[in-house]
Amino acid sequence: AQSVTQPDIHITVSEGASLELRCNYSYGATPYLFWYVQSPGQGLQLLLKYFSGDTLVQGIKGFEAEFKRSQSSFNLRKPSVHWSDAAEYFCAVGAWDNAGNMLTFGGGTRLMVKP
């Protein structure tokens, strides 16, 4: 069974500073990886996804993530954080087999942005 670990429960950065959110996964086959963002009272919005090919993936809102198979990681980065980026971020791994199309989420990282 697949699993996802987000080691940092809370992260605080200053506006304009760079950001890296960590994600480690466990999955026996080639993973399909996702980052979602959730603002208070809102559903999940897809930031970016990795299926295959280039291991550096560009997403919306200036985010990018890098898939490193050797480290089983898919860390999310942004070079300059804006106050509006304050939210909760979820990493997820997807599995597609006879049982269907299943996403397993990490526990999330809450990002706070200092002015």
Add this chain to the structure above:
Amino acid sequence: EAGVAQSPRYKIIEKRQSVAFWCNPISGHATLYWYQQILGQGPKLLIQFQNNGVVDDSQLPKDRFSAERLKGVDSTLKIQPAKLEDSAVYLCASSLVVREQFFGPGTRLTVL
């Protein structure tokens, strides 16, 4: 294109009462999912439908939870009777292609 719609947005009930949530997926999306998100945790899949058939309900507490998707479009998730530990946000998602799910705003349930 309209997104995934859910109602109600908020619900407060007492334990042992029953409650139902409704989801309308994005038009044309054959696959529909219900997730439970407990405060401070990531979403957990409860049930997945492909059209009006159940693909995976292995994590659905079937003694109290039930879900249906009549006519392969809208879906209803019911809890009867509710327990305190059912307090959570219930998220509905839908997908057209296998690999991308679109989420609704969720229903926040509080059980007192």
